[in-house]
C-alpha cells in the first residue's frame with residue numbers, strides 16, 4: 001500500500017495542478033481508436049452539466065494530466081489545443097474517469113466562461129432536436 005503523500009493540494013478551483021504523478025499509467029488504460037483518438041467529455045463539476053465533447057490523442061491526454069488544463073486534439077487543424085488558450089475560457093480539470101471499456105474519457109472540470117466557442121454555456125445549450133414530447137405526433141402512425 002503506497003501513498004503519494006500529502007502534497008498539500010488545497011483550493012483546487014483557481015490553480016491548475018497535475019492530476020497524476022504517472023501519466024503513462026493512465027495512458028496504458030485508455031483504448032485509443034485506430035487513428036489514435038479517444039472522445040473526451042467535459043462535465044461541469046459543480047452541477048454535472050455536460051459541457052462539450054472533443055477528441056484527445058495520447059499527447060493531449062498527457063498534457064491534460066500534467067497541466068491540469070483540458071487539452072484536446074483538433075482533427076481539423078491537426079494540432080493540440082488547450083481549451084481557453086485564445087478565448088480565456090479555461091477548463092481546470094478536477095477529476096478524470098474512463099468508461100467501462102476504456103474508450104471514452106470523462107472529465108469533471110471547473111469551467112471559466114462559456115464552454116462553447118459560440119458563447120453558450122455548453123455545446124448543447126439551446127440545441128434540442130428531438131424530445132419525448134414528439135412521440136405523441138407519430139406514435140399512432142405505425143402498425
Ligand SMILES: [Zn+2]
Nearest residue numbers: 116117118123
Ligand atoms: Zn461548442
